[in-house]
Amino acid sequence: MVLVLFPVMYHLGGLHLAALAAVASVSGEALDCYVLSRFARRSTIGKKLPFALGLTTLTAGLQAGANAFAIALMFTLGDGDTRVLAGAACFAGILDAALVFAAHRGASIIRIIVYFGCASTITLQEWLRNDSSDPSLVYEALSIGFLLYVCWLIVRHVFKTQERSSNSRMLTLENARELAHTNAALEQSRQTTRRLALVAEHASDSVIVTDQNGVITWVNRAFTRITGYSYAEAVGRNITFLNGPQTDTASAERLNKARDEMKPFRIEIINHHRDGHPIWVDVNMSPLFDEQGNLVNVVSIERDIGEAKEREQALAEARRVAEDSVRARRNFLATMSHEIRTPMTGVIGTTELLLETDLDKQQETLVRTISSSGDSLLSIINEILDFSRLEEGRLEVNADPFSPGKCFQTAIDLVQPLADAKGLRLKIVLPSSLPQQVIGDERRMSQVLLNLLGNAIKFTEVGSVELEVSVRLEDGACDLLLLVRDTGVGIETSKLDRIFESFVQADSKIAGRFGGTGLGLAISRLLVRAMGGEISVASAPGTGTVFFVSLSLPVGELDAEIAPATANISELPQETVDLSGVCILVAEDNRTNTMLLERMLAGTGASLLFTENGREALDLFTEHAPDIVLMDLHMPILDGLAATGLMRLAENNCGGIPVPIIALTANAFPEDRDLCIASGMDGIITKPFRKRDLLNSITSALAVERDPFQSHRDSLTA
Template identity: 40%
Template sequence: MLLHYSQRRKKDSIGRVILYVLGALILFFGADLSTALIALIMATFGTLIELFLLRNIEHDLNRQVPLPNLKRTVTVASVAQALGVTGFVSVLWTSFPEEAAFPLCLSYLALGTTDTIIFLSFHRVAKWAKLAIYGIAAIALFVFDLFVMEYRNEQVIYNFIATLIIAYTMLPFINYMMKIRMRDLNQQRNQLDQALKLARSNASLLDQQRESRRLSSIAENALDSIIMLDPQARIIWINGAFTSKTGYTLSEVVGKHPSECLHGPRSNPATLKHFTNAIRNGVSARGENVNYTKTGDPFWVETNLSPVFDENGNLEMAISVDRDITQTKKRESELAEAKHAAELSERTQASFLATISHEIRTPMNGIIGMSDLLNEADLGPEESLYVQTIQQSSQALLTIINDILDFSKLQDGHLKINPVAFDLKSCLVEVMNLMRPQAAAKSLDLTLDCAKNLPQIVWGDDGRLRQILINVIGNAIKFTESGSVDITVNTADLNSNSKLVISVTDTGIGIPADRIDKMFDQFQQADATTTRQFGGTGLGLAISRQLSRLMGGDITATSNLGIGSCFVIQVDCPSVNQSIKPSVNLQAIPELGTLEGGTVLLAEDNPTNRLIVQKLLKDLPITLLIATDGQEAVEKVRSCVPDIILMDMSMPNMDGLAATRAIRKMPQKQPHIIALTANAHRSDYEACIRAGMDSFLTKPVRRRDMMDALAAGFQMRSHND
């Protein structure tokens, strides 16, 4: 309506200007030229302002300028035009004689009023403003005649009545014209509304068509197979990927259940039933199954089923998206096979290590045991040298075997730290006592200096700490020809005493600066000459560093070539409550008098090992019984009730673990059972303890270790009694 109003006003402006020119001509002939020009300028100036303000209405509407702003602009334009007409009429009224001016001015005001009323519906605010201006102008002119021009009252009243009569006679015409105009406007508006609704419907239809094209394009070009199914699970549409994968066209599968064309011998009926029930219940579902192509080739699919409902909430159809996961299933199968192979390899490796440990330690037990027995015999100097050489060589070989087994366990993560509460100083003294003979053989001073604030009872793996110290101190003694090996023990954190720092300083050959970092690598020594001169596998320090790191610390080294080296060992060994009893220390119980009158049963299938144990125990005041397998050991326990049993793990008929479990089930007095085995893994120790054994000795066993184990066993059994 606003646009229509502005267009009509611009279109009718020429006619209005012509009327103003005619009025100016009348003034020219009835008054003078200057008065005519003033009147014409006032009228045309108002019209020009109106045209200027209305010139961009259409453009502003297209730019979506806010409608209230445009309405204000149109109101200002209408007021300007009305003021121009009012000025024109005022000049005409005051410049013409009374008789001629009144009808002429009344005609212009009536024309302006009629025009305003006709266009009232387009912009009510603007039109009411114009009507107000015209009404005020008419009243002002009558007042002007009455008081300024001093016309007779009767004349003014007659003119006013004539004005009202003319206005009244114009009302039917104006009313008729307004009705026609409003009808036309309403028709136009209805047409616009219908056109707008139609345009919106067309736009919505176009959007739906575009959306349908997009969706169909997605479905058609999707790499996954897409199947549309009706509520009875029958196929109503498939995409190109389905045809490419299976070989079936739409005409071949439409109206069929998927099982009729896709399923075969390897398809899972339970999965099919799951999807069928999901469609009937209108719920989503997911699963995997084996489908078949038209030629009978199987392939794995992952199916995601989604229901589609209509506007009333009824199930309209279901959409199944099938993704080919054949390669994924193949990789899963390969990974499962690889995992199984790795587990089998790990079990094989563990079994191999256990077998190697057992098979090597069994003959080593014979060699070391017999050499110990020979060393106690009355031999000549030359024969004693032979025996000592055998002992030293066998001990070196045993060290190598232990290093290789420990390194293998470290590599595959099987070596574990088993912390217990133990007496730290006793552990250090034991290591010193063990290493002192080696130092004395080379006339080296071996010293131990412990800090005053060193805790007594600490928490850690004392066995692994001994192993680290023996490796590092043994290396220091090996590579030192003269001087000393000094061990100092301190704590890094004096408040918590958690970090134990052990420094091993020697006066040996030293290590070149470029080789220090490589000393802790596996199979590494200072150089090839060192290997030939001193021997060894180069695993001791590598194992010690890894053990230290497992215990929350590390090993570092500094050295001066030809002067000596210093190895610093750090491990976490926090102090514990003094009331906690430390783990049993077998070597601290040398009271062999407690063995007198006791009965010891040896369960051992290897004749050499039986002979060695018999010789090791021949001087003890005990009764020694022999069993060659686990079954015989159980029977002798039942009949003889021994105090201590030396139980081998690997025996025919019944192994040591099964025999121990059978003995522990007997209602009689229980013996102290000591595992005596060539199986040296931690898992073997744990298996023995779980079976019911009390302690653990590994082959090859030394006489001292055997004596201490028996003494501890008799003492603990007496304490239990």
């Protein structure tokens, strides 16, 4: 603008006016350039962007105004001759302003307004100066219109071009951004896939990828290690090639069915190694689906559980061996019980019969010694059997109402002769708050007390043995604390923890001196724990011993029927029972026992039929119709259980009244008693038995009311 207008201005108005126009134009341009250089990058402006747009719009207007001033000054000096040049300069400014419309809309518009205003002013002034009817003015007006139209076309084209270019750049930027995001996602997916592939490749479990038909498409290294097949040997083959002769067909079919139904499935199955040996694997199969729900692959993770199966089989074998051992021990104990009790019947029964004869004092002493030794041996046998049942958890604890005071006093009465024989004071201390009735197992309670009291008397030479009972009543329960205190030899503190172990005594020298099996305390602890209580001990050498038994038993109703207390056998009646007119069938294969039964029943008036096997017993039963049967369990040809069953069958066929059948058995286990009752027997007499046991059982079975401790035929025991 300066280079074009300065010579013209110099020609028209001289140096001073040319310099004025040049300074005005250059000053406006310089101001605009300076301000624009301060805001060259919008991205660094931030919150100042509105201010920068306003300021640069103002400087753009000043720059256009300075140029318009120079153009107007040139037109004025030229007296209208320079109007074409002035108009061209204005239109050039308009085109120049239009080129930056997309970059700075405000600056472009204000420049167009200024230049258009300048051109309009020049044209209006020319019309006013000349006659409006001059055709040249009309042509000039049309020329200006065409120029404006051309300017509009050019500006519109530039604007559209810039707009398309801007949109294209924005679209390119958006595509580039999306492409960058896609590439980042692809890279992340690639990294994830690579990590997963590394995990699967180096996993310790076999990973097998198959298609929906079960054809293998990929396996990891663990597959080769477990199966022996390489990647090349496995890929392309159906996964069922791993099955073999020992593979369970049903398991394989279930696995294939789950694959066909595209369901997750887990199973243990036998695969086969490349060399043919079986492999136990835990298969966890999972189908993989795409976003549309279509099956893509099936992934099977197979873990080698061969060692676990071997351990499982070893445990099963150990369990079987242990069960066989327990069964063998039970059978051994049952056999030994039978074999020992059978001759013990002869020993105890014979001594009892001898004591009923006329003996001198020396003979009576010897016979009573034999009887006492037999009782001791029988007690040892019973302890071993009780301990065996307790260890196996087969000993049941009853819950019946009983009087605790009578139970405690009965235990004291039973051991009183033992204390008197050693000159010991035997005391019992019962609290006034002791309930009249509690719910529990009186027999087991008595057994524990007899063990503890007998143990205390055995290991006490001088002094006393005391049973002290403490009670606390709370919420319908009776908390009992039983103290059995003695002044005996005592126990070393280091050995207190072992005295409740089976076959263990505190001191071997003392054990040899006082005797015993070492089972009494072990049985007591098992019994107390079976009743829900606990037992402990406190002692020191030379100061005596105290055993503590803590139990919690429900308090019974006062009007409840009290179960029979443990009876003192010495108090039972000893007279002979009158069984005149009663026919007794005795099936017993042991001649000693037969002789004892005959002697024990002699004088009762009963008629006796003897037989040595079950077959003859059945024939005699059918022929003579006895009033009662004494049936041994172990007999030749036909045992007692089978014979009893046939007798009951014969009774049912004839419609007669059932004859009482009492078992004679040396088997003392509860299951043996259950078998007897289940076979149809009415009661059991356990060998060895005494005369009073035999007579009580017979009279009770015949419903002869003579013994207050035997009132129910279904619970006959001796």
